[in-house]
Amino acid sequence: MKIRARLGMSVDGYVTTPTGWPAHTADPAFVSGESHGIREFLGGCEAALMGRTTFEPALTNDRWPWPNLDVFVLGSHRPAGTPDHVVTDSDPERLLEKIRAANRGGAVHLVGGPRTIQTFHALGALDTLELVVVPLLFGGGTQLTPALDPSLGLTFHSERALSGGSVEIVYTCKGSRSSLPSSPASQR
Template identity: 65%
Template structure:
């Protein structure tokens, strides 16, 4: 089981729009599986995220993770959370629950930056994939505001994506 973070960010470094939405929503090429996410998800069996990322899914027209087990790091279970979703406020205990449910696939660690940094600091983040979008938004949340600047990243690959985006993949060496 590998823990893989993949997120879109604008060319000026924001992982959300000024109003808090994922920046890919401003890209006309955005849709189910766009920005390389369909390929990425082929190896994933679970999704791990913080409560702030999870809660908007409860009001979505369709469940965003139909084929994945969902784990949420949060201090409370949001109203309307399906029973099959695991919620825990302790990142280590939640990781143990993910490992106990492991069937050999990867875990998609979905932003925000604080949740990604929590698991990077625990030494369990294996890969950070960034999709750089050809847009500038001027404000929002930056990935780097939450990440430890001493984080080592080892370049693994890059490739252009339709619509002018670029995927950059880094391996995150474990310090533990």
């Protein structure tokens, strides 16, 4: 099982717009579920892991964002309207054990902001940090750093150009338990 954090980021380092939306959604080239390599990425995932702040807006979506994934939420309470199949826990170590027990060999998409990413990295569970840098300047929002600790120990793995001028950059994390297979981009 690999835990892979993937998030959009503006050129000036913000993972959300000034109004709080994920960075990639502000990119005119973004089409929900169709761009920025998300379909390919999710094809190797069997579960989604996130914090409550990321999860709660999904409860009011017209369409459930993770129809084919097991969903695990780190939070102090189970939000009203949470589907029965969603696993919640307030303790990150306990939640990680539940994910491991349910895992059938696929990857886990760590959806969330810098604090959630840092929480699971501190447990030694984060294998990769994958950034989709969108060609926009926000001038405000939530920054990837300083909430994300430099001790993450990132090692460059690969990059590739995406449509509309975005770039995907993949890093392995110091202390990750698994290594990534070679990709065409990393063999250049």
